[in-house]
Amino acid sequence: MKLQVEQAKEHIGKLFPFKFTEPATVLGEVTAFPWSHHDITISGDFRYDGQNFIVNGTVHTQGDYDCTRCLALVQHEETIPFSETFGVLKDWEDEEASEVVPFDGETIDLTEVIRETLIINEPSQVLCQEDCKGLCVHCGANKNVSPCSCESFVVDPRLAVLRTLLDEKDDD
Missing domain, CATH: 2.40.160 (Porin)
Known part of the structure; x- marks a missing residue:
């Protein structure tokens, strides 16, 4: 060169x-x-x-x-x-x-x-498409190909006790 x-x-x-x-x-x-x-x-x-x-x-x-x-x-x-x-x-x-x-x-x-x-100038992020949905954090399925059956709302285990309080209030 x-x-x-x-x-x-x-x-x-x-x-x-x-x-x-x-x-x-x-x-x-x-x-x-x-x-x-x-x-x-x-x-x-x-x-x-x-x-x-x-x-x-x-x-x-x-x-x-x-x-x-x-x-x-x-x-x-x-x-x-x-x-x-x-x-x-x-x-x-x-x-x-x-x-x-x-x-x-x-x-x-x-x-x-x-x-x-x-x-x-090496790119820090490269996406396959602008609206790439990524992988499921639980089962690893590619969400661009098909949706998975995993629960979408997962509570942080450290806050699970608070979730039980909300569940008790709903039962009343």
Whole structure:
């Protein structure tokens, strides 16, 4: 995932588009993520502003997730924008204080930027459908497929004594 940028120095402000598709394995050790077995597509553009290279783009990926509520297998696609500024390392005095990512001046390697973008934007919840009913807490049946025969109102065992008081009052 490398961009050849030396030609951009001759054309300050000109946008240079890029697009490539790679297997997620080029990002290193990412096997813990559902998108690790799929290809990722990176597209965008870069330009030279006279001092730094500005890269803007999107990462498109898909993964096989478990629905957060009912555990059904869901294929989830995501397109995530990213933006990063790169500068030639030898031009810097204080590398730590800069928000510019260093590079060698000829080739920008986007691998770490893409990896961080995907990991930071990993969804915390994926649903099979917006109104997923989930699983029955008692029998484990998928409520999206069919309703179960479990009692829907269950009293917390710590409050069961209070429930008996209500039952006694109804008997009177």
